[in-house]
Amino acid sequence: MGNLEKILGLLIIWLVLSFDSLMLINSFSWWISLLMFWSFWFIFKQKKKYFWIFLLGLVILNLIINDLLFLRLDKPFILFDWEQSIWNYPGVTKSIERYRYEGLFLPFHLRNLFYSAYLKFSLWLINFSKLLSPYFWIKAIGFSGGWLMFLGLADFFKDKNRDLGILVWFLLILATSSWRMIGSSEKFIFLTLPVVFYWIYRGFKVNKYKLLLAGLLIFDLLL
Amino acid sequence: MKNRFWLWVIIITLIGGVFRMVGLDKNPIHLGNDEISIAYDSYSVRITGMDEHRKKLPLSFISHRDYKAPLYAYFNIPFNYIFGNNEYGVRFLSAITGTLAIFLIALIGKELAGEKIGIMSAILLALDPKSVFVSRAAYESNLASVILLLGIYLMFLYKRKRRVLELILAGLFFGLSIWAYHTEKGLVPLILVVGWWCWKKEVKFTNWLPMWLTTGLVSLPIFYDFVTVQMRDPFNRASSQIWFKTAGVQNYWLNGSDFWIKKLAKILAEPIYNYGQHFGLDFLFTNGMDLFPKNEPFNFGWFLLVTAPFLFFGLLNLKKVFKEKGNFVLLWWLLCPLVPALTGSPASVRNLPFIMPTILIMAVGMKIILEKSKKFFWLLILLGLVNFIYFGIAYYVHFPKITGDNYQYGYKQAFEEVKPLVADYKWVVIEPRFGEFGQYVGLPRLYFGYWGAFDAWEMINRIDTSDKIGKYWVKNIDWNQEDINKETIYIASVSNPTVNDSIEKLDLWKTIYKPDGKGQFLIYIPKE
Numbered sequence: 001m002g003n004l005e006k007i008l009g010l011l012i013i014w015l016v017l018s019f020d021s022l023m024l025i026n027s028f029s030w031w032i033s034l035l036m037f038w039s040f041w042f043i044f045k046q047k048k049k050y051f052w053i054f055l056l057g058l059v060i061l062n063l064i065i066n067d068l069l070f071l072r073l074d075k076p077f078i079l080f081d082w083e084q085s086i087w088n089y090p091g092v093t094k095s096i097e098r099y100r101y102e103g104l105f106l107p108f109h110l111r112n113l114f115y116s117a118y119l120k121f122s123l124w125l126i127n128f129s130k131l132l133s134p135y136f137w138i139k140a141i142g143f144s145g146g147w148l149m150f151l152g153l154a155d156f157f158k159d160k161n162r163d164l165g166i167l168v169w170f171l172l173i174l175a176t177s178s179w180r181m182i183g184s185s186e187k188f189i190f191l192t193l194p195v196v197f198y199w200i201y202r203g204f205k206v207n208k209y210k211l212l213l214a215g216l217l218i219f220d221l222l223l
Numbered sequence: 224m225k226n227r228f229w230l231w232v233i234i235i236t237l238i239g240g241v242f243r244m245v246g247l248d249k250n251p252i253h254l255g256n257d258e259i260s261i262a263y264d265s266y267s268v269r270i271t272g273m274d275e276h277r278k279k280l281p282l283s284f285i286s287h288r289d290y291k292a293p294l295y296a297y298f299n300i301p302f303n304y305i306f307g308n309n310e311y312g313v314r315f316l317s318a319i320t321g322t323l324a325i326f327l328i329a330l331i332g333k334e335l336a337g338e339k340i341g342i343m344s345a346i347l348l349a350l351d352p353k354s355v356f357v358s359r360a361a362y363e364s365n366l367a368s369v370i371l372l373l374g375i376y377l378m379f380l381y382k383r384k385r386r387v388l389e390l391i392l393a394g395l396f397f398g399l400s401i402w403a404y405h406t407e408k409g410l411v412p413l414i415l416v417v418g419w420w421c422w423k424k425e426v427k428f429t430n431w432l433p434m435w436l437t438t439g440l441v442s443l444p445i446f447y448d449f450v451t452v453q454m455r456d457p458f459n460r461a462s463s464q465i466w467f468k469t470a471g472v473q474n475y476w477l478n479g480s481d482f483w484i485k486k487l488a489k490i491l492a493e494p495i496y497n498y499g500q501h502f503g504l505d506f507l508f509t510n511g512m513d514l515f516p517k518n519e520p521f522n523f524g525w526f527l528l529v530t531a532p533f534l535f536f537g538l539l540n541l542k543k544v545f546k547e548k549g550n551f552v553l554l555w556w557l558l559c560p561l562v563p564a565l566t567g568s569p570a571s572v573r574n575l576p577f578i579m580p581t582i583l584i585m586a587v588g589m590k591i592i593l594e595k596s597k598k599f600f601w602l603l604i605l606l607g608l609v610n611f612i613y614f615g616i617a618y619y620v621h622f623p624k625i626t627g628d629n630y631q632y633g634y635k636q637a638f639e640e641v642k643p644l645v646a647d648y649k650w651v652v653i654e655p656r657f658g659e660f661g662q663y664v665g666l667p668r669l670y671f672g673y674w675g676a677f678d679a680w681e682m683i684n685r686i687d688t689s690d691k692i693g694k695y696w697v698k699n700i701d702w703n704q705e706d707i708n709k710e711t712i713y714i715a716s717v718s719n720p721t722v723n724d725s726i727e728k729l730d731l732w733k734t735i736y737k738p739d740g741k742g743q744f745l746i747y748i749p750k751e
Binding site: 102114125126133136222223 | 484485487488489492495496499500502503504505506508509510518519520521522524528613616620621624
């Protein structure tokens with residue numbers, strides 16, 4: 001692939017992502033956007049030894065972006081919004097109590113087994129599975145972006161030297177975003193953008209159906 | 224092994240049958256909107272030869288202008304005769320069909336890749352939440368998807384045996400599936416084309432002709448009826464279900480502020496999003512069933528969550544296990560959501576044929592996992608059972624408690640309450656509105672007719688467009704306008720209690736409560 005094509009590819013990717021996600025950069029604090037771009041560089045230059053620290057930082061940042069965690073460094077202050085999270089969302093605890101009451105015919109210990117706080121975990125599963133679904137990503141990054149990401153992912157999994165840290169990053173962000181009950185899809189995926197960008201780029205390199213891609217891109221632009 | 228295969232399949236089918244057939248009168252909690260239409264039409268045709276709209280042996284039942292596919296109502300006639308006018312008299316057909324599907328999928332699995340796949344497919348279908356759910360209510364789409372499955376099985380048989388008999392029978396069942404539900408009108412032709420395309424090297428084009436001709440001949444009356452209905456009643460509900468005719472899309476097209484090209488692109492993108500939804504992990508494994516409202520901790524996908532790895536490994540190994548038939552199964556799977564995606568609400572019962580190829584793909588994954596790691600396999604089986612127990616608790620215990628309005632709960636109970644009183648009064652006025660705020664409109668005419676308030680001939684012979692049938696009169700009640708006398712009982716929506724003078728003249732005799740404890744209907748009788 002020549003340089004011109006690479007530049008063109010990057011331009012396309014930029015366009016594809018700009019529909020929703022890159023627009024978002026404006027709506028976040030400058031330091032978050034900066035951190036995100038720095039993290040993109042980190043994909044290539046990461047040192048395995050410190051990767052877990054980086055991931056921990058990402059998780060904290062993701063919780064802040066999703067308005068679940070509030071940090072103030074000047075006057076030390078940490079607050080987690082339990083009410084907006086699946087762990088203590090109003091109504092969920094009530095629902096579990098209602099189930100427990102409706103299950104009165106069961107012996108006490110069985111009711112404790114079936115209707116306990118761990119049921120809240122299923123809400124996380126619902127959110128997480130939604131964020132992992134293809135149509136969610138197509139809505140987020142358009143048909144052309146979705147197509148390239150699909151190709152990139154396939155290429156990524158075929159690659160024996162693939163860096164699974166990238167996948168962990170992607171899943172970790174989605175997993176922590178899923179803690180929030182109701183929120184904006186853009187915020188949920190914002191910190192995955194470097195990884196998505198990387199997969200889209202890989203997809204662009206292996207894409208053989210240039211006409212299809214062009215068609216999808218035009219369709220996305222119309223949307 | 225051969226005998227053991229049949230033994231296993233029979234045992235699994237029986238177990239699956241228990242989940243589908245026991246307590247049909249209790250769960251779902253009440254006959255739903257579509258169920259009562261089918262039930263009543265089936266009963267009416269049995270007694271009078273006509274549906275409630277006086278159409279003699281119709282090719283589509285007008286119902287509430289949705290022109291229901293006719294096969295369920297006709298096939299249900301013997302069950303209605305045996306069980307009478309009750310829940311079993313309309314739901315049993317769906318339950319028995321859903322149970323037979325377990326047996327059938329085992330045969331298909333065996334035909335595709337041997338007995339192991341057959342047994343695994345049967346287990347997966349027997350314990351599939353969506354299949355259990357739809358088999359317990361009178362859904363035409365359930366009957367249609369099983370008939371379609373039979374057609375596909377016969378197609379596979381033909382491929383092996385090359386006898387015309389199988390081809391003709393396949394054509395017959397493909398045609399009948401079109402008689403059974405609207406989705407199949409689009410899906411069956413696609414499956415026929417895919418069948419030819421996948422095996423074009425082995426089976427000559429002309430060899431398929433007996434099947435195509437039979438399908439065409441059998442389904443011709445239905446297509447003819449479909450065209451005449453569109454001409455006679457262009458604004459029927461069935462045609463308004465197509466996505467670009469839905470109110471939201473029409474409003475956007477006519478009043479949206481976007482440039483027309485953008486509007487067009489957005490409208491065209493809608494079915495693509497709909498299509499994609501059917502392959503969403505949330506739809507498949509965590510909340511596609513919509514058993515409970517959003518944000519409730521008990522929710523389930525069309526398939527048990529634990530089966531997700533089976534689908535993943537199944538897709539990866541489809542060709543390895545199914546060989547040349549793998550392409551057909553994959554395309555079958557991919558095609559199923561196409562027609563439902565063209566409608567406004569894709570994730571409903573319209574895509575039931577989708578269950579079958581998914582189960583077959585999962586069986587492949589199950590087999591692969593068993594071969595690679597027995598420990599992991601048994602762990603998944605154990606988790607699967609736990610998963611199913613949770614589904615069982617959610618569906619059999621909690622689901623009936625919260626779905627009163629969805630199933631128009633209360634008409635049967637109200638009828639049973641007033642039945643002993645009717646002889647002493649001239650009229651029973653029933654309000655079609657129901658729900659906490661009277662926000663829904665029900666079909667009391669059909670419910671009361673089905674439960675025996677009047678016979679089918681009285682319904683047929685009612686005065687045109689009148690909702691006065693025998694002693695029963697369906698109308699909205701305005702207490703300020705109502706001429707209250709000593710000869711009328713009222714069944715009013717809980718949202719419409721008596722006011723002013725009516726309070727003085729009527730006694731609240733009974734309140735019909737929904738299973739969640741909220742009121743549904745108020746029964747008033749004249750004061751002494």
